[in-house]
Amino acid sequence: MFKSSIVRKFHELKTLPPPKVLKQKLDDYIIGQEKPKKILSVAVYNHYLKIKDREEKVQNVSQLDLLKARYQNEVDKLAIAKERAKNDFSSAGNNNQGTPVPATTQEFEIGLKSMKARISAQEEKIAHSDFQLQLAKSNIMLIGPSGSGKTMLTTTMAKHLHVPISISDCTQLTQAGYTGDDVHEVIKRLLINSNYSKDLCEKGIVVLDEVDKLAKKKSKDSGGKDVSGEGVQQSLLKLLEGHQVEFYLDRPVDPKEADRQLRKTGVHSPMSIREHYSINTENILFVLSGAFVGLDKIVYRRLNPQLSDEEFNEIKNYEFIINSNDNKVSTLSLAQPEDLVNFGLIPEMIGRVPIVTALEPLEESDLFNILSKPKNSFVKQYEYIFQKIGITLKFTSKALKKISKWALINKTGARGLKSILERVLLECNYDCPESGIRYILITEKNVNHIIKESGHSLKIGESEPIKYYSRADQDLFRIEAAKEDKELEKDLDKLFGTTPTIK
The missing domain is CATH 1.10.287 (Helix Hairpins)
Structure with a gap:
């Protein structure tokens, strides 16, 4: 729910931040993806520039x-x-x-x-x-593997601009009259996140996630109907282009207002009021996103028509392709509208989303940086959680690299890093609260131990369980950290201020 102060921040935004500033804000929270960040920054800037022009x-x-x-x-x-x-x-x-x-x-x-x-x-x-002149809408489509940062890009942008955002899973959408959510539900969610402010809602962002699941089915059962595929695409056309959406929605009553009404009249007011809303989607920015599994094969086939079916099927990795300069390029970044049509999206829908950009598949170095560099990185989050219970938690760089390699093999992207950290820190989370433990060091051997216990096929070296250190073991904690990570040693010297001594 957006507070009134956040609502005012957008209305008082006299100067729209330029694309460079918008990208810098994305850089603080998202590692890599330089081109998608530039494209999104320019598209969002032009969209809100259009809104300001129309209002003027x-x-x-x-x-x-x-x-x-x-x-x-x-x-x-x-x-x-x-x-x-x-x-x-x-x-x-x-x-x-x-x-x-x-x-x-x-x-x-x-x-x-x-x-x-x-x-x-x-x-x-x-x-x-x-x-x-009437500036046209510039809806955006983000294509990329799961966990590559598609949703994070959009939510970070909305947070910086103080505009409401709603995220809807397209797999829940169906044609009107069938079991499931009608396409108008995405606008209702945005209105709720706008604190029921019509004006703010009409300047918000709607993320349609898993849009690739709306692709037309290649073969249909006899007598069946594709109510959650092509039919939903058709239903979304008017919303994407700009359409007046009318619906009824139950708005919660302010408890303070209800209490005043009770004291004044002695009658309890209802907890919610059913109100009619008319929302124009002309100024709502739609961001469509999806993994589009299999699209890389379609693009690869188009770019290599000389390959026989047998040669094509023998290729093990379609994620990258070598261009004329012998550089490795993401196959999805070369996707064209015709490829999206072959995938199963209807041309009318693609025409209403003029900006298409692909996120690069994350490599091990990207995952390593994601773990610790962004302002809200997973490592910083866990260090903060343990700090709240009086425990200093630190990871060595070798441990983070092993976690990155584990996530890369799992192919779960940045989202999978949190899952791995939860597994690594499970026993720590269980044992440490309200104990005499004051320091925890996660080393490469500790991560190897967790991998070994999980039965994963990843090759590992020596392994050992995680050690706990009491307040009296501070020097030992620092010495053990220095053995594996010299940079961490410097950080601990700044944190504690004294040189550890071996007893």
Whole structure:
């Protein structure tokens, strides 16, 4: 739920941050993916620039109407003033034809000329050809493996801009009249996340995740109907392009307001009120995302038509392709609209999503950096959790590298790192709270021990269980850390400030 202070931050955003600033904010939280971050920053900047342009044009038209109304009002006042002055002179016995105009009416006429000039300037501005231009929507499609950062990119951007965002899983959507969520549910979720503010909702972001699951089925059972595939794609067309969506939604009643109503009338007010909403999706940014498993094969086949079916099927990895400069390029980054059509998306839908970018598959070095470098990295989160219970938790760089290699083999992306850390720290989370333990060091051998217990096929070296250190073992904790990680040794020297001694 968005608080009113967050709502005000967006409305008071007089200058939209340029794409470079937007990308810098993404860099703080997301490792790698340089091109997708640039594309998303430019697309979001242009989208909200379009909104500001439209609002300015509406404001200019309103100002012209207001000026014309004020001008007519002043004209009427001038006519009344002249008539009143004429009567005053007549009653004084001055019947000369050359009745002088009082100074007050002369001031009226000067003001009218100035106002007329402002009206002319405003009309000329509105009549200009640029004023009639309507900037088109620029919805975005993010393609990439699971855990590559598709959702993280969008949520981080929305958080920085203080705009509401809703994330909907397309696998739950069905055509109207069938069991499941209607496509209008995605707008309802956005409205709820906008604290039921219509204006803020119409400037929000809707993420349609798992959109690849809406692909047309290659073969259908006889008598069956694809109610969660092509039919949903057709239903989304109007939303993506810009459409007035009308629905009823139960809005919770403010408890304070309900309490005041009870004291005033003695009658309990309902906990929610059913209200009618009409939301225009013209200014809502839609971000479609999905793993698109198998799309790399379609792209690879298009780029290598000379390969026979047998040669094509013998290829083990379609994720990358070698270009003319002998550089390894992500196959998904070369996807074209025709590839998406072959995958199963309808052309009408692809036409309403003009910006398509692919996220690079994460490599071991990317996973290693994701573990510790971002502001909200998993390692920093766990260190903070243990810090709350009075325990200093540290990982050596070798341990993080082994965890990265484990996640790479699992092919679960950045999301899989948290799962592995949970497994590594399970016993620590169980044993350490309200104990005499004050320091925990996770080494490569400790990670090897967890891998060995899990029965994973990853090759490991020596292994040993995680050691716990009491307050009196601080020096031993630092010495053990220094043996495996010199950088960690420096960090601990800064943290504790004294040099450890071997007892």
